[in-house]
Amino acid sequence: MGEILFRYERLDPTSWIYLSSLLTIALYVKFGRLWSIRNLDLIGLIFLAPGLLLVKYGADLAPFDTQASLIGHVGHIWLIVVSALFLVRLLLDTSMVRRPLLEPNLSVGGMTFLGISLLVFLMANVITGRPGVHDLAGSKRAAELSSLEASPAEINTLKTHGPGFPLLYLLPHISTEKLLKEAGTNEGGAVADLQQPAQMVHAVTARVVAIISQIMIVLGMALIGLRHFDNIKTGIAAATLYMLLPYTAMWTGSVTHALPGALLVWAIVAYRHPLIGGMILGLAFGTIYYPLFLLPLWMSFYWRRGLMQFLSGAVTMVALLVVTLAITSVDAAMFFARLQQMFGARFPIGEDVVGIWKYWNDVYRYPILAGFIFLSLAFAIWPAQKNLGTLMSGSAALMLGTQFWHAHSGGLALAWYLPLLLMTIFRPNLEDRVALSVLGGGGSRGRRRGKVVVRAA
Numbered sequence: 001m002g003e004i005l006f007r008y009e010r011l012d013p014t015s016w017i018y019l020s021s022l023l024t025i026a027l028y029v030k031f032g033r034l035w036s037i038r039n040l041d042l043i044g045l046i047f048l049a050p051g052l053l054l055v056k057y058g059a060d061l062a063p064f065d066t067q068a069s070l071i072g073h074v075g076h077i078w079l080i081v082v083s084a085l086f087l088v089r090l091l092l093d094t095s096m097v098r099r100p101l102l103e104p105n106l107s108v109g110g111m112t113f114l115g116i117s118l119l120v121f122l123m124a125n126v127i128t129g130r131p132g133v134h135d136l137a138g139s140k141r142a143a144e145l146s147s148l149e150a151s152p153a154e155i156n157t158l159k160t161h162g163p164g165f166p167l168l169y170l171l172p173h174i175s176t177e178k179l180l181k182e183a184g185t186n187e188g189g190a191v192a193d194l195q196q197p198a199q200m201v202h203a204v205t206a207r208v209v210a211i212i213s214q215i216m217i218v219l220g221m222a223l224i225g226l227r228h229f230d231n232i233k234t235g236i237a238a239a240t241l242y243m244l245l246p247y248t249a250m251w252t253g254s255v256t257h258a259l260p261g262a263l264l265v266w267a268i269v270a271y272r273h274p275l276i277g278g279m280i281l282g283l284a285f286g287t288i289y290y291p292l293f294l295l296p297l298w299m300s301f302y303w304r305r306g307l308m309q310f311l312s313g314a315v316t317m318v319a320l321l322v323v324t325l326a327i328t329s330v331d332a333a334m335f336f337a338r339l340q341q342m343f344g345a346r347f348p349i350g351e352d353v354v355g356i357w358k359y360w361n362d363v364y365r366y367p368i369l370a371g372f373i374f375l376s377l378a379f380a381i382w383p384a385q386k387n388l389g390t391l392m393s394g395s396a397a398l399m400l401g402t403q404f405w406h407a408h409s410g411g412l413a414l415a416w417y418l419p420l421l422l423m424t425i426f427r428p429n430l431e432d433r434v435a436l437s438v439l440g441g442g443g444s445r446g447r448r449r450g451k452v453v454v455r456a457a
Helices: 013-028 037-061 068-091 108-128 133-146 164-183 195-228 232-244 246-250 255-269 274-287 290-301 307-328 332-342 362-378 388-405 418-426 443-449
Strands: none
Touching: 013 037, 013 232, 013 246, 037 068, 037 246, 068 388, 068 418, 108 195, 108 232, 108 246, 164 195, 195 232, 195 255, 195 418, 232 246, 232 418, 255 274, 255 290, 255 388, 255 418, 274 290, 274 307, 290 307, 290 362, 290 388, 307 332, 362 388, 388 418
8 A cells, every 4th residue: 555655554453443433433423312222332342442452462462472361361351241242232132122213423425435445445454464374274275176186184274164165265266376377477488486376376365355255244234224224324334334343454354254254244135035045144154164053043034934945045055065075075084074074063172272262261161152052042932023133133143152162263253243233233123024024025025015114212
């Protein structure tokens, strides 16, 4: 960016926390209703920032400062406490039937301009930043798939990612590989350096997928506002707030965070089409197996209409991923090992953990996991009448719940639930958006029958 904008320097995370918090208050706080739930939600979102900052500084100072471990520990405890409060808020969301329309304090044009500007700067940070080791893993595995090879080292990466992960890298990997190899070829037609272009391909692929994922999250949130809330300003406001949050600025280029989040957002976008929604959710399950715990909630939503279409889409996509495993496995032993990892058919891994479980005894993860599984199954029967609002808040609650026991992203994968949390915060009353209504007539008739009702305060 320094070549485009004169003397441009990326803001320090601490400075961005101050600026983004002030902008969030100015744009979204309803000063005439200081004790509204919306304002409390915004305070909670702002309170995520100190924990993220402590975690980041603790990780950056780890090789040089003996106090880094304590800083990181305090940061993770802070995040756990704030996340627990948001989990309670999401579980109580279905009881909040009086939802007055509280639009942001800026016009649609102003919000759109601010959102596009933020997106440009965030994408510029991805382009000029350096992908992490985990972000490059998918690209490297895509290269193995494209050459019909499978490395035994892939077994370790599948402990945290499903087999669909490299498939989504494959197309950008092929395009960037072709482009960069052409750029690295000298006049005689020989590649000047084989090792360096290979690393460049993986880095560019990670950046491409990160940028696409973030754009899809933002577009998906805007579409939810337009198509499902009948209010484009609400969708743009939620998407702009997502880009404004310090978490997004710090982890913009993290593919392992953004890619599953984008798929879950688009599953909500396609909820009127159970087959497509099931396929997207199945693909999300292929990237990280945690969306498997969403099935009781989504099946209960489609129970009275659309269940078979939803299951057909999810099963079809999972079957394609299993076939991919079979084609790319070296032998039967590797295939069954990868299949086991895909479905998470093992006890939680206790080696090389990061985040809060690096400081706490791993044995305490088991009761938390048991409670999480109980919550997942409970969504099959509670609440009895599920609507689009329940689908969003329940999905956000379950993906937030994974952060308490998932030990490989350190509880920092906020993009898995943050977009859905923001849409839940901004949503109007959606009690009539049930499957029996929106899928009843199909097409435009179904959409007219599912029109949003916004109740006055």
